[in-house]
Amino acid sequence: MARRRHVIVGGGTAAINAIATIREIDRGASEIVLVADERPYSRMVLPYFLGGKIGRQHVFTLTPRRLAELGVDAAQLGRRAVALDTAAQRLELDDGTRVAYDDLLVATGSRPSLPPIPGAEGPGVHPFWTLAHADALLGEIGPGRDVVLVGAGFIAFTILGALLRRGVRLAILEAEPRILPHVVDAGGAELVTEWLVRHGVTVRPGTRLTAIESAGGRRRLSLAGGETIAADVVILATGVRPNLEWLRGSGVEVARGILVDERLRSSAPNVHAAGDVAEAVDRVTGLRALFAIEPAAMEQGRVAGANLAGRETRYRGTLSMNVVDVQGLEIASFGAWDDPAAESSAVAREAPRGYRRLLFGGGGDRLTGAIVVGHSRDVWSTHDVGMLKGLVQTGTPLGAWKRVLLRNPWEIRRAFVAGGVVGRLLPETLLGAPSVSMDGLSATGGEPR
Numbered sequence: 154m155a156r157r158r159h160v161i162v163g164g165g166t167a168a169i170n171a172i173a174t175i176r177e178i179d180r181g182a183s184e185i186v187l188v189a190d191e192r193p194y195s196r197m198v199l200p201y202f203l204g205g206k207i208g209r210q211h212v213f214t215l216t217p218r219r220l221a222e223l224g225v226d227a228a229q230l231g232r233r234a235v236a237l238d239t240a241a242q243r244l245e246l247d248d249g250t251r252v253a254y255d256d257l258l259v260a261t262g263s264r265p266s267l268p269p270i271p272g273a274e275g276p277g278v279h280p281f282w283t284l285a286h287a288d289a290l291l292g293e294i295g296p297g298r299d300v301v302l303v304g305a306g307f308i309a310f311t312i313l314g315a316l317l318r319r320g321v322r323l324a325i326l327e328a329e330p331r332i333l334p335h336v337v338d339a340g341g342a343e344l345v346t347e348w349l350v351r352h353g354v355t356v357r358p359g360t361r362l363t364a365i366e367s368a369g370g371r372r373r374l375s376l377a378g379g380e381t382i383a384a385d386v387v388i389l390a391t392g393v394r395p396n397l398e399w400l401r402g403s404g405v406e407v408a409r410g411i412l413v414d415e416r417l418r419s420s421a422p423n424v425h426a427a428g429d430v431a432e433a434v435d436r437v438t439g440l441r442a443l444f445a446i447e448p449a450a451m452e453q454g455r456v457a458g459a460n461l462a463g464r465e466t467r468y469r470g471t472l473s474m475n476v477v478d479v480q481g482l483e484i485a486s487f488g489a490w491d492d493p494a495a496e497s498s499a500v501a502r503e504a505p506r507g508y509r510r511l512l513f514g515g516g517g518d519r520l521t522g523a524i525v526v527g528h529s530r531d532v533w534s535t536h537d538v539g540m541l542k543g544l545v546q547t548g549t550p551l552g553a554w555k556r557v558l559l560r561n562p563w564e565i566r567r568a569f570v571a572g573g574v575v576g577r578l579l580p581e582t583l584l585g586a587p588s589v590s591m592d593g594l595s596a597t598g599g600e601p602r
């Protein structure tokens with residue numbers, strides 16, 4: 154009997170987790186064909202490469218040897234998928250090759266979304282999303298160079314420290330009235346702004362770029378309102394969108410991303426999706442949402458891989474999560490941190506400097522969202538990030554601890570222990586295979602004193 158053929162499209166986080174999971178389960182019984190237009194690497198480690206903390210060779214994930222060990226047919230590495238015939242169960246590649254599949258995983262990730270302004274693709278202007286972008290940027294930055302980072306969102310903040318490490322003079326522009334508009338609230342943004350200014354960064358919220366021109370080897374940036382500023386290098390960090398165009402006409406149902414069910418199946422038979430391309434359910438709100446975050450790609454890859462290997466596995470939904478460190482300042486938000494209807498309290502602390510907002514949505518006693526900004530050296534702040542994530546992720550009922558936390562958002566540790574959150578997290582390990590609950594770890598109850 155012919156071996157079942159899984160075709161995996163994309164070579165990023167979701168794809169490699171799917172491949173590893175299939176092999177964990179089937180021990181080589183199936184055929185796996187990998188189609189990816191780049192050699193597999195991790196986008197998330199690119200900031201370390203940009204900042205000189207790791208060498209280029211360390212960004213790659215699946216080496217040719219590892220692919221061979223996993224029994225992956227890598228003959229189509231370097232090829233792009235251009236069309237999908239879901240009736241004939243056949244994938245078409247950019248050189249005309251057709252690859253038949255028994256089932257297929259779409260894990261093609263996302264790409265930068267550039268602002269529709271003149272000069273966005275001109276010389277000295279770089280998006281930042283791929284290894285090729287990092288290589289190109291590295292050729293242009295260095296001590297004393299004027300760099301303008303356009304867009305003060307999550308991705309900009311992942312590379313901000315690396316840019317400063319390279320000795321550039323940095324300015325950051327944001328069209329919205331505050332920086333990090335999709336990561337923290339106004340109180341959090343205020344503290345981050347203060348921190349950046351202290352580290353020599355020029356921060357310009359409420360500033361819209363309208364055009365970029367090249368003049369005398371430099372860039373001239375026109376801003377709404379008529380002002381112009383000069384720079385050597387411009388980095389566009391203005392968002393991403395999923396790579397879906399090649400699925401046009403395939404019958405795979407798409408909204409903002411590929412619509413998937415709880416087993417990460419698309420609307421087309423035997424076609425699954427995982428990672429940045431998949432529109433799954435937000436774990437806290439229960440609504441469909443598109444996330445471009447590593448933990449979602451990792452877990453969805455694992456769940457999709459298990460289902461492809463025949464082990465029925467349910468995806469519990471994505472926990473919205475942003476965690477980034479900028480020059481020693483930890484910035485994190487979880488869940489529905491921007492829910493205007495939630496009961497919430499926000500507290501700014503002077504020494505050590507920090508800011509927190511905790512949110513209880515739906516009138517209940519479960520933490521549904523959290524924002525933390527604080528010094529990484531403040532050890533409790535660092536630990537609290539993990540505990541807050543656990544509280545939001547598990548939806549632990551907090552009873553009287555809710556009142557305590559609303560009064561003092563720094564009281565996380567006691568509420569975490571009293572809620573028995575560790576015990577609740579244990580069965581949440583990947584693929585839903587319950588871990589053995591260890592005595593003493595699954596404590597429950599306990600009222601504040």
Ligand SMILES: Cc1cc2nc3c(=O)[nH]c(=O)nc-3n(C[C@H](O)[C@H](O)[C@H](O)COP(=O)(O)OP(=O)(O)OC[C@H]3O[C@@H](n4cnc5c(N)ncnc54)[C@H](O)[C@@H]3O)c2cc1C
Nearest residue numbers: 163164165166167190233234261262428429445446447450
């Ligand atoms: C600089 C940077 C820092 C980041 N930092 C963080 C972080 O700190 N925390 C976090 O949660 N997330 C972070 N992310 C986001 C995270 O890397 C992504 O969410 C994750 O890589 C998504 O994984 P994926 O497998 O869905 O897609 P990807 O990793 O993007 O992989 C998709 C692959 O598919 C290939 N492909 C696309 N189209 C085709 C096609 N038609 N045919 C064949 N192959 C194709 C692509 O070339 C790519 O290799 C960061 C991203 C970047 C760029």
